[in-house]
Amino acid sequence: MNIKPPHQAFSANPKTTDISPQGRGRGRGRGRGGSLTGTVQEAVGKITPPPCHSPESDMTCASASARRVTPTGTDKLNPSADSVHREVRRRLDNGYKFIKQQKWNEAVKEFKAIKGANPQQEIQKISGHARALNKLGQFKAALNLLDQLPDSDDKSIDNRSIMVSKATAFEGLKRYEEAEVQLLALFEQEGGINKRDIKPCNKHDTNLALVRLWELMGKYDKAEALLLATFSQESGDYEKGIPCNNHYTNLALARFLQITRRYDEAEALLLATFSQESGDYRKGILCKYHDTNLALARLLQITRRYDEAEVLLLATFSQESGDYDKGIPCKNHDTNLALARLWELMGRYDEAEALLLATFRQESGDLKKGKPCNNHQTNLALVYLWELMDKYDEAEALLLATFRQESGDLKKGKPCNNHDTNLALVRLWELMDRPDEAKALLLATFRQESGDLKKGKPCNNHDTNLVLAYNWAREGKLVRARNLITKDLDTKFLTKDQKNSCKLALAISYTGTEEFNAHIENVTLSVDKEHAQSIHNLCFFMKWGLGESQKEGGSPYLKEALTHVENALSCIVSNEKKAQLLSQKAHVIRFLEPGKKQWKELFEEAARLDPSRNLKDKMEPWRQNENKLLTKLGIK
DSSP states (O other), X not given: OOOOOOSOOOOOOOOOSOSSTTOOOOOOOOOOOOOTTOOSOOOSSOOOOOGGGSXXXXXXXXXXXXXXXOOOOOOTTOHHHHHHHHHHHHHHHHHHHHHHTXXXXXXXXXXXXXXSOOXXXXXXXXXXXXXXXXXXXXXXXXXXXXXXXXXXXXXXXXXXXXXXXXXXXHHHTTOHHHHHHHHHHHHHHTTOBOSSSOBOXXXXXXXXHHHHHHHXXXXXXHHHHHHHXXXXXXXXXXXXXXXXXXXXXXXXXXXXXXXXXXXXXXXXHHHHHHHHTTOBTTTTBOOSOHHHHHHHHHHHHHTTOHHXXXXXXXXXXXXXXXXXXXXXXXXXXXXHHHHHHHHHHTTOHHHHHHHHHHHHHHTTOBTTTTBOOSXXXXXXXXXXXXXXTTOHHHHHHHHXXXXXXXTOBTTTTBOOSOHHHHHHHHHHHHHTTOHHHHHHHHHHHHHHTTOBTTTTBXXXXXXXXXXXXXXXXXXXXXXXXXHHHHHHHHSTTOOHHHHHHHHHHHHHHTTTSTTHHHHHTTOOOHHHXXXXXXXXXXXXXXXXXXTOOOSSOSHHHHHHHHHHHXXXXXXXXXXXXXXXXXXXXXXXXXXXXXXXXXXXXXXXXXHHHOGGGGGSOOOSHHHHHHHHHHHHHTOO
């Protein structure tokens, strides 16, 4: 792409006054412990492109927005029947009105209350009800509801909305192939051609939903081909650096470029879109679309240009009625969390805490009464920050309240209905050195998610499987851990990235053994392969140092370990991955040059890039051997 990023960004200097009404200064916290696999999805902090990038979005807004149900006639001989029809129509109107207002719980209540609907109304009721359930993440319930749809030849029925709801539910349940069947049928029904030279269909939202699904399935070539074809169809010229005339397609393409680590191209496209949407980056003038502003801030954050990201986010925060000096959050939840997350990365924990607490209160939370706010992401964001700050008691109190709010019952051993909350509580109890409680909840979550230990069946959530496998590895139960990872890898609906994480975890479980070479060949990403090989050689050095190896001389292993990790660092990677690699390099340098400061500086740089590293568990088997050897050699 030929668009050149400007040489300077916003020129304004952000204020440094603490957002807290109490006037707290800046501060840093330290944490300890946590799951190495990092599988608890961090609800805080990721500035994502708009929801229209997936079938979970309002892709049916144009075709399935709230519509009035036409009267089917009245029954003069039966006034009560006429009254029932009026009540059904009223509730249908209310349900679709709530959908339009994104009040999903209220919509569900209205649709549930409908009784006595005729066949046409029943289809409209189920369609709207399923859509609201999908928005609430209740995909299985949505699919069960859609299976109850009555047959109808009525051409006025919005079959498109139904197909989208089914695809969304299948995607949410990670049944990607079934979701693909639904979306491809819709795509071809709307004029798309799915052949070697792919042709977009005539519905923008369907194209982007299919792109998003293919990204999840790891079909990046197909996703890119359809995205570029859609971009061209909507008057964009990629070679000339001209954005298309659809805001969401531009952001979807920028997001894809970030996924494939083509950050310069992503930045060029976002800046061109920003300008097309009336923004002036050089003058510090925001564009007219919130999503574009946040997408650009997210890219600046990924590329470690924190000062520029902060200026852009503060400008967005002010535009959306936030007041930094008075400690008033803005009106947009995503902006508040994005700014708090950025301050975490910058080590400004007090400011992040003040903003999150203000957002929590704005969203009806009350810490004194032990009441979580009405936004799950805000609750978990605050918990995560308190973990970073070593405020474990506060984090546990809020997390337990959130757990109960989401239908969990610890006395009965029942996990809540939100996967992220369950794993967050598992991680917190590990941090607090309460392994028995953590393990009990983890196993209950595994069972709730259809796992069966007796039959050796993994659960239907990849993250839960990896956390459990990691726990077993930490306990020395390597055979059980490897079996679970292998069976998880064999499940049908893993994404390409999830398969890669399984292959890497399996290879690392064999580091320091002769079987390692057979498994490292299955790791496809070069950066992961180099990382694992560095750990493998370090493990051989430690075996030699502890007298467990019959080979003479350990320094060649260290040199190999250093070469591999430096090769990995030469790749373009995320902040989190770079932090892992810097930490690995520090482990190697500590043995090579124990008297110098470089290894300490590398650990510090890794912690700056990824503050959550302080929450990572340090109890894998190879780390235990490392501690023994450090003690033996007197290295501190």
